[in-house]
Structures are given as C-alpha cells and as structure tokens.
Amino acid sequence: MSIALRDRNQLLQCFMPFLKHGGLFIPTDKPFELGDDVFLLLTLMDEPTRYPVTGKVVWLTPKTAIGGRPAGIGVQFAGMEAPTVLKKIETYLAGILTSDRTTYTL
Structure with a gap:
C-alpha cells in the first residue's frame, strides 16, 4: 500500500505516537x-x-464512525526500518507533537 503524507498537519493527523x-x-x-x-x-x-515499512493492523475505524472520522486502519510499525521511520516522523513533528489537536484516532 502506498501512502504520501505531504504536510505536517496531515502527518500529525495520521501519526500514532502512543504505539510501541x-x-x-x-x-x-x-x-x-x-x-x-x-x-x-x-x-x-x-x-x-x-520508505518501505512493515507493520500490523492494530486499529480499525469503520465507515460508520462517529464524529466524522475517516474509515481506515492503524498500522503499528514493525521490522528493522521502524526506528528510522519513527525518528523521521518525530523530527518533522517536533514542536507540535504535544498539541491538543484531535487526530484521526484519538
């Protein structure tokens, strides 16, 4: 599956920092x-x-989700590439990771 997250807001909306x-x-x-x-x-x-990333589905949001959240899946990173990708994402989101903005998951 190919995914492109081209701006910080979109990346913040999709990032799941609470996952190991x-x-x-x-x-x-x-x-x-x-x-x-x-x-x-x-x-x-x-x-x-x-970046090639392997992972497991750990979150499901159905099409009928309350609150206008989009349907989709949460993928927990796994494999050797996980630390590299996580560090990249955290670097891009430096300074806004602790914001009170709602995301697609929480």
Missing part, C-alpha cells in the same frame, strides 16, 4: 482485520525517498 515503535493511521475503505500484516511504501513531505 510508532504507527500511522491510513485512511482506506479496503477491508482489514486486526492483526493483518501490512506493507507500506511511505513518502514523507517532499522527500523523494519512499
């Missing part, structure tokens, strides 16, 4: 189950690099 090794919420209508393995090709901001 970090994770992302991926808006999608495709059916997934908790525990499914997922492979992502992640593009951050304007970087030309696409």
Whole structure:
C-alpha cells in the first residue's frame, strides 16, 4: 500500500505516537482485520525517498464512525526500518507533537 503524507498537519493527523515503535493511521475503505500484516511504501513531505515499512493492523475505524472520522486502519510499525521511520516522523513533528489537536484516532 502506498501512502504520501505531504504536510505536517496531515502527518500529525495520521501519526500514532502512543504505539510501541510508532504507527500511522491510513485512511482506506479496503477491508482489514486486526492483526493483518501490512506493507507500506511511505513518502514523507517532499522527500523523494519512499520508505518501505512493515507493520500490523492494530486499529480499525469503520465507515460508520462517529464524529466524522475517516474509515481506515492503524498500522503499528514493525521490522528493522521502524526506528528510522519513527525518528523521521518525530523530527518533522517536533514542536507540535504535544498539541491538543484531535487526530484521526484519538
């Protein structure tokens, strides 16, 4: 699955810092189950690099979610690339990670 998060606000909306090794919420209508393995090709901001990330589905938001949240899945990072991707995301979100903004998950 390919995902591009091209601005800080979008990245903040999708980031799941409360997960061990970090994770992302991926808006999608495709059916997934908790525990499914997922492979992502992640593009951050304007970087030309696409980061390969493996993970597991740990969050499901159905199409009928309350509060106008989009349908999708939360993917917890796993594998050797997880620390690199997590550090990249935290660097981009430095200074706004502790904001009171609502996200797609919490």
